[in-house]
Amino acid sequence: MIKVLAALFVFVLGTAAQAEVLRLAVTTSFNNSGLSDVLLPAIKEDTGLDVQLLIVGTGQALRLGEAGDVDAILVHSKSSEEAFVADGHGTHRREIMYNDFVLIGPSDDPAGLRDLDTAAAAFGALASQKPRFVSRGDDSGTHKKERALWADAGVDADAFGDWYRAVGAGMGASLNTATAMGAYILSDRASWLNFGNKDGMAILFAGDPILFNQYSFLPVNPARHSHVRNDLAQTLEAWLTGPRAQALIDGYTIDGETLFTFNANTN
Amino acid sequence: MGDIYDGLRSAFWLIATLDSDLVNITLRSLQVSLSALVIACAIAVPLGTWLAIRRFRHRRTVIALLNALMGLPPVVVGLIVYILLSRSGPFGVLGLLFTPTAMIIAQVIIITPLIASITHQAMRDLWAEYHDLLISLNTTRGQRIKALVWDGRRTLLTAALAGFGRAIGEVGAIMIVGGNIDQVTRVLTTAIALETGKGDFGLALGLGFVLIALAVVINLAIHMLSRTEREGRW
Numbered sequence: 001m002i003k004v005l006a007a008l009f010v011f012v013l014g015t016a017a018q019a020e021v022l023r024l025a026v027t028t029s030f031n032n033s034g035l036s037d038v039l040l041p042a043i044k045e046d047t048g049l050d051v052q053l054l055i056v057g058t059g060q061a062l063r064l065g066e067a068g069d070v071d072a073i074l075v076h077s078k079s080s081e082e083a084f085v086a087d088g089h090g091t092h093r094r095e096i097m098y099n100d101f102v103l104i105g106p107s108d109d110p111a112g113l114r115d116l117d118t119a120a121a122a123f124g125a126l127a128s129q130k131p132r133f134v135s136r137g138d139d140s141g142t143h144k145k146e147r148a149l150w151a152d153a154g155v156d157a158d159a160f161g162d163w164y165r166a167v168g169a170g171m172g173a174s175l176n177t178a179t180a181m182g183a184y185i186l187s188d189r190a191s192w193l194n195f196g197n198k199d200g201m202a203i204l205f206a207g208d209p210i211l212f213n214q215y216s217f218l219p220v221n222p223a224r225h226s227h228v229r230n231d232l233a234q235t236l237e238a239w240l241t242g243p244r245a246q247a248l249i250d251g252y253t254i255d256g257e258t259l260f261t262f263n264a265n266t267n
Numbered sequence: 268m269g270d271i272y273d274g275l276r277s278a279f280w281l282i283a284t285l286d287s288d289l290v291n292i293t294l295r296s297l298q299v300s301l302s303a304l305v306i307a308c309a310i311a312v313p314l315g316t317w318l319a320i321r322r323f324r325h326r327r328t329v330i331a332l333l334n335a336l337m338g339l340p341p342v343v344v345g346l347i348v349y350i351l352l353s354r355s356g357p358f359g360v361l362g363l364l365f366t367p368t369a370m371i372i373a374q375v376i377i378i379t380p381l382i383a384s385i386t387h388q389a390m391r392d393l394w395a396e397y398h399d400l401l402i403s404l405n406t407t408r409g410q411r412i413k414a415l416v417w418d419g420r421r422t423l424l425t426a427a428l429a430g431f432g433r434a435i436g437e438v439g440a441i442m443i444v445g446g447n448i449d450q451v452t453r454v455l456t457t458a459i460a461l462e463t464g465k466g467d468f469g470l471a472l473g474l475g476f477v478l479i480a481l482a483v484v485i486n487l488a489i490h491m492l493s494r495t496e497r498e499g500r501w
Contacts, residue, residue, distance in 0.1 A: 023365065023448075032465055052448045054365065055461075068354035069364055172464030179466075197466030225354060227362065 022232040023070040025054045025061035027141055028170040030074060030215070033099075033190030033259055035252055042248055047235050057140030057170065065089055065218065068225030072233040076188075076215045077141035090218040091230070096240050097249050097260045098214045101145055103205035104175070104192055105131070105184040113184075119208040123153035130163040132183035136174050137166025145213070146186045152210070188213055190259040215260075241266055274472025278480075281473050289474070293481065296454040299367050299441070300434040303374035307434075308427055311379045315386025315426075316412045319394050330387065336380035341373075345440030348373045352444065365446040370454070373440040378430035385429060389422035390415050424493055428486055435482060455481070 030036055036053055043049055054064060058075040065073045066089045074096070075081060084090050103113060103122055111129045116122045126133055127150070135157075136143040150157040157164070167177050171191045178185035179199050187195075192203065217240055219233035239245055241264040249262040281289045318330060350356050352364040352372075363369045393415055401411050416423065438456035445452035447461060455478045462471035 028464070052365070052446075052451055054446045054448060066355075068359075170464050172466055176463070176466055195466045197468065227354065 020048055020232060021050045021052055022072065022229060022236060023052045023054060024236070025056055025064045025070040025073040025075075027058050027061065027075050027215075028055055028172065029076070029142065029188045029191045031055045032170075032172050032194060033188075034194045034254070035190065035249070035260060038248055038252055039245065042244060043236065043239055046244060047239055049232060049236060049239075051236065055170075057136075057138045058142075058144070059139030062089075065220045068220060068228055070220060071229045072217060072219045072236065074215060074217050075141055076213055077144050078214060078216070080141075080144065081216055081218060084218060088224060089221055091221050092219070094217045094237055094241065094264065096215050096217050096245075096264050097262045098212060099189050099260050100206060101142070101186055101211040101213050102189050102192060102203045103184060104178065104187050104201055105204045106182045107200055107202045109204050111184065113204040116205065117208075119149055119205070119210050120153045122205045122208075123149050124155065126184060127153060127155040127160075130161065132181050133160075133164050134174055134178040134181065134183045134185040135164060135166040136171070136186075137168045138170070140170075141213075142171060142186060142188060149186070149210070189257075193254045193257055193259060214263075240264070270468045270472060273469035274476060277469045277473030278476035279473075281477060282480075289477065291450065292453055292455055292458050292474075293477065295367065295452075296435060296456070296478075296481070299370045299454060300374060300431060303371045303378060303434050304427060304431045306371070307375045307379040307382055307430055308423075310375075311381075311383035311426075311430075312386050312416060312423060313412065314379075315383040316390045316415055318383075318387045319390035320408070320411055320415070333380050333384050333387065337384050339377055339380060340439070341377050341437050342439035342443070344373055344376050345443035348376065348440065348444050364444065365448060365452060367445070367452060369444040370441040370452060373444050374434045374437065377437060377440060378434050381433060382426045382430040385426035386419075386423060389419050389426070393419050421493075424489065428489065431485065432482060435485075436478070 026036065031053060040051055040053070043051055054061070054070060056064065058077045058080065061070075061073045061075050062080055062084050064070045065084065073090075081093050085093050105111070105113065111125050111131045113122045113125060116125060135146060147157055165177070165181070165183065167174050169177070171187060172195065174185060175187060175192070175195050176197055177183070179197055179201055182200065184204075189206070217237055219230055219237065220228045222228045222230035246262040246264075249260045250258065252259055280286075318326065318333070348369060349364065351358050352361070352369050353359055354362075354364070363372070397415065397418070401414060406414070436456060438460055441452070441454060442457050442460065445454070445457065447453050447457040453461075455474055459471050459474045459478070462474065
């Protein structure tokens with residue numbers, strides 16, 4: 001019995017211990033958009049790095065970085081990222097690419113968002129007309145953005161009644177909920193385009209510059225956690241800001257629509 | 268209904284073409300849950316039997332506790348194991364978080380009380396029957412446990428299958444401690460959760476049907492091998 005257990009243990013450890021493995025915590029939108037399926041094989045090909053993705057919300061990604069459970073994070077919530085670096089959890093913050101947030105809702109648009117010009121007006125209309133609205137409610141980058149947008153529109157999201165449903169789930173699961181309820185929801189464009197269950201839902205508002213969504217790469221500070229592979233994080237950062245990444249990110253489309261725009265400072 | 272049809276169709280194609288990701292994920296599901304089952308049985312069967320034949324002061328409390336732990340919420344087990352194995356936790360130096368080993372640890376904790384509890388119930392009844400005989404033969408405690416385990420092996424098989432069923436279908440704990448990393452810690456249940464999140468219900472259901480089929484096949488295989496439910500045997 002002990003031999004069997006020992007053999008099992010070795011077997012299990014053997015599968016876990018591979019050379020040059022980098023753990024990267026990414027937001028659900030990065031994976032749900034399908035971009036990771038394009039980038040990871042190219043990274044493996046060019047650098048030999050095995051990037052293991054932990055797909056979580058921005059809030060949890062930052063926690064994983066603080067605890068030293070990942071080597072780097074790729075998230076989209078500027079103020080939390082800056083706090084992360086300021087507290088010494090990350091070495092620095094490097095902008096990689098952006099997409100934008102869009103307001104999704106039932107195609108017949110009961111709140112009349114299609115005719116509005118600004119995000120503040122759109123969120124103001126939602127607050128006054130109270131159609132069903134699904135919030136991520138999971139402290140992710142998208143959730144933080146949504147909270148900020150309510151504040152910009154001059155309304156207090158904490159005082160909303162039961163038309164406002166905080167589901168506490170990832171982007172895809174929240175979109176499923178919104179589709180089932182015929183509710184409005186804020187999503188990043190990439191996740192929406194790659195989403196497979198769009199029944200009766202459409203993009204109703206987009207294009208305000210405030211809906212800009214920047215993704216950044218933050219290596220975890222090796223001074224805090226000596227086991228963190230900062231060398232591999234640097235290799236990955238160099239690749240992500242290089243020409244091949246630029247071509248792949250800019251060239252990634254779904255149904256002819258570009259999802260992400262590369263904007264890393266390559267100097 | 269269309270989704271269910273899509274699910275059946277994608278399950279059929281996944282299996283018919285022996286999709287490499289599917290094979291990989293399925294083998295990992297089996298590796299994790301069977302490892303957890305072996306370890307849990309090694310702990311739970313002696314423990315449950317020992318509780319049945321041994322009398323001590325807090326026996327009732329221990330048994331009540333064991334029964335209560337059968338309902339241990341996997342997501343809480345996951346969270347606790349996660350905190351313990353995190354780099355900033357007490358066992359962080361082992362670097363086990365987000366590995367199959369972490370998933371096995373979580374599943375062992377979840378299924379051990381279940382197997383131990385069923386074992387205890389079965390062994391208690393058997394012990395009532397064997398008590399006088401084993402005592403009069405002047406057996407040692409070790410010999411008694413062996414005799415009971417051997418004669419109660421059919422029930423123990425049921426206990427093990429119940430444990431396996433709970434382990435292979437579990438998603439809350441292994442999602443947290445495994446992290447659902449592609450090619451490393453992604454198993455059938457976490458893959459289903461992921462595909463549901465992408466709105467790809469067809470593929471999610473397809474994987475679900477594969478999972479159910481797997482559980483059925485494993486159960487049948489074990490019953491065949493152990494020749495239960497046959498004439499002239501019990």
